[in-house]
Amino acid sequence: MKKLLHFYIPFLLFITSISCIQASTPVSYTLVEADYEMVGDGYYDNFSFNSELDSIWVRQKIAFILDARFDSAQDGDRVEVSYKYYEGGVKQKNEIFQYSDTEWTSEQGSHEIPMLGEGEDVGVKVVTWNVEWLGAEDKSRSTDSKEWQLRATASQILRMDADIYALQEVVVDGIRGDNLQLLLDRLNDKSEIQWAGFYSARHSFSWKGDDEDFPAQKTAFVYKTENVSLKKSYNLFEENFISDSEYELPNYDGSGHSFMSSGRLPLVMEADVTVDGVTKELVLVNLHFKCCSNGTERRQADANYLYNKLQEKYPTNNVIILGDYNNATYNGAEGPKRWGWYEEQAYFYAGGQNDGIDHFSISDELLDEFVSVESPYFTESEVGNISDHDPQLLLLSMNETVQKIGYFSSSTKAGNETEETEVAYVVRLHSVQDENVSVPLEITGEGLADADYTLSKESFEITQGVLSDTIFLTIQRDDEVEGTEKWTASVSSEDVLFYGENSQVLTVEDLPQIKVSLSSLELEEGKDDQLKLLLESTQYVRTEIGFTFEIPFKEDFGLSLSQDSVFIKKNNKKAEVIITLTDDNEIEEEATAEITVRAISDLQYMEGDLTFELVLKDNDKEEDKITGIDLRDADEFTFSISNNQLFVESLSKTRGLMNVVLYYLNAQKVLERELDLAPKQRVLVSEKELQNDQVYIIKYELNGEVRSLKIKA
Structure with a gap:
């Protein structure tokens, strides 16, 4: 070990x-x-x-x-x-x-x-990692600080504790400086062991020299000197250069000018690696193929040429082809399969990122030592937001018997009761075993079995000849308000070494709880202010939640709602309904109406139906009512309507002072005017036309006596 x-x-x-x-x-x-x-x-x-x-x-x-x-x-x-x-x-x-x-x-x-x-200890550990414009922070999409790039990259390298790292996109040129050396300086400053490294002499369009707008992206190797002895380093195909930008490439299917991403030649490391007194000679080929969908034919041509060259140059060596394949087809192996690397079984797919572009292939000489451990635990958070790629790991055993090595993963780290989330937990072994393997799954934390979740089974049963098994955890809905909880799923086994984390934390959101409130518990006739009924969720809802409202004898009370049902929309937290009380011009007793709010779904968004009592107040007062006689003349004055206008005429021979107030029948004031009438004078009282068929009340004072009468337009 x-x-x-x-x-x-x-x-x-x-x-x-x-x-x-x-x-x-x-x-x-x-x-x-x-x-x-x-x-x-x-x-x-x-x-x-x-x-x-x-x-x-x-x-x-x-x-x-x-x-x-x-x-x-x-x-x-x-x-x-x-x-x-x-x-x-x-x-x-x-x-x-x-x-x-x-x-x-x-x-x-x-x-x-x-x-x-x-x-x-599982033997030799090799990592490939595209470090995204290391040293050219202005090009990086992950950080705008070169110092943070270098510091966090060094820290991650130390944490992974591999023996050899194949890096892509390390910037080294006359403008940005030697960022590989800066990285090595940090490693050696923070580590008790010594680190060394080297970078490629070639990069894309290297014949053009330094370019401010296109920094030189190099491939590079970094390794521990205590157990890795460098024998040789060079760029494959360097001998094929016939000029700065042209190659002599017999039987090459593509354009010489675009060969290997226009000059990004594979970087080769020949080294002896020693672990526990056992030394193995390795040949590592660091790739950074042409990117993107428009590079498919170029990758195919380069892959064919590379394969033939390696077969010719290293027919019986322990070869690892690693790096940024820039092929994103699912399961990674599909690219090299289409390229024909595995047809003769001289090379085999050795893992990497399932749906990514960073991978390993190994020669058949390494099959006995191969431990395929993909790296799902290298997440964005674990590499510290410093690259748009995750590191990938290859393990090679130096022992005759490879241990059972596995990794534990989950389909998600977050769930909620609303959707009854199903989480898939997977245990995958490094290779097919000749015996059955059983690994129990343990759930700890605030979740309760059966009440909060169910499991499809209690343990992973990986049968002979099979690589993996899956257990499904289904989050259950309940009627309790619990808030957000954290559950931990863990695996352990004396038979299996779990590389990376052997536990996964699941954050579970409770059903959103809906709070219902009224802007007031009183409503008065004729008020301009409207009463608002507000529904507010404790969290942004993941699916639309609907509510209905019930008010017995709503019409009798004169109540109206802006809508009879309302929905809190997905990714929102609030909804509201407007309640108004119609002015009926009748004197009534104070009344109480009940408003019941009810969720349309049967999910427990509220603790049952919610009922509010709303006090309804009348605004029609007895003292404001005007009684009058249905006469159009009174003593010295005569009131008349002509062309929907109200006039008053003085019948006496003397001057008269009079204050006239015009009301609707419900005692709401229309106008008020003070008149000084000359004898026998006719004066327009209303400033605008009166409404047809509307009954008005005229109230006026004459000789200190208040009088009133009704008049119809």
Whole structure:
């Protein structure tokens, strides 16, 4: 059994510096948009929390940001950092960091990233990783900081603890500098063992020289010197150059000018690798094929030529073809299958990213030592937002008997009761076994078996001749309000070494709970203000939720709703209904109406139906009512309507002062005028036409006596 190596993570410098006061009381600092962008989290301006590893990465990132912001920090300085993170929703958190021995560390949680496979040994570990424009941060889609690229890449390399790394897209040129050497400097500064490496002499269009707009993307190897002895390194097909941009390529099916992505020649490493006193000679061929769908024919031509060359040059050697194949067909092997690499069974597919483009192929000489471990646990969060590719791992046993090695994965890390999410847990072995393998699945946390979830079975049963087995967990709906829960699915077995994580955390959202409220519990006739009935979910709903409303004797009360049913739309949290009370011009007693809110679905979005009592108030008052006589003349005055206009005429010979108020029948005022009538004068009272067939009440004062009469237009 040998010892595996693993990986730890650092950070970077950038932007405006801030003075830090050395004191026991921490300085407060809130992360801003530029801080999140610095470490590759600028798209949403928050960090992601899906696992304990994520929280450790966040502390690493914050430490890196503080290096940039507080560049004059001294031992003992403390900063309370306020930052945003996403865990089912955007949340805020404060965490105190202290500066000591040139580093910022959190006072509230772990800062060290756990290594992968620590304490176990499976032989030689080889990783291929496209590090996305390492050294050309302005080209990267993952971060805008070169310092963060280098720091986090070095940390990930240390954490994975492989013996050899084949890297793609390492920038080395006269403008951007030697970023491979900067990476090696960081590795050697942070590690007790020594690291070495080399890069390709060729890259795409290398004959054009340095180009500010097109940095030189190189392939490269990085390796441990303690157990890897470099014998030879070179670019395959270098001898085929006849000029800067032309090749002499006998029997090549493509254009010489576009050969190997216009000059990105395969980088070869011949080395002796020693583990526990056993030495194996390996030939590693680092590829970065032409990308994209328009490169299909070029990849085919290059793959054919490469295969024939390797068969000629290394017919019986232990060969590994690894790197960025730039072929995204499902299961990776489809590309080399179509290229014809496996037809003669001189080479075999050896794993990589299932639906990605980074893969391994090995010569038949390595089949006995081959341990195929794909790398689903190398997620975006675990590589720290520094590349658009995930690292891929190949294991080669140095023993005669290969251990049973497997990995554990899940189809999702999040579920909810609304949709009764089904989660597929998979245990996959490195190779077909000649005996049955049983691995129990354990669920821990806040979930209860049968009440909160069901399992299709209790253990993985991988039968002889089969590579994997699946257990389905189905989240159950219940009537309890529980909030968001975290469950952990774990596997363990004395017979199987699980490389990477042997547990998966599942975040389970409860059914959204709907709160119903009224803007008021009183409603008055004739009021301009409308009463609002608001429905608000505790979380954004994943599927449309409908509600109906019931008001007994609604018409008798004169109540009306803007709609009889309402829906909280998908990805929304709120909906509302407007309630109004019709003014009926009748004097009535104060009344109470019951409004019942009911979910259309049978899911328990509310604790049963909700009923509210609404007090209805009348605005028709007895003292405002006007009684009158149905006469059009009264003493000295005569009222008349002509062409829907109201006139008053003085019949007396003396001047008369009179205040006239015109009302609708319900005592609502239409107009009020003070008149000074000359004898025998006829005056227009109304300023606008009266409504046909409308009954009005005229109220006026004469000689100190208030009088009224009805009149119809």
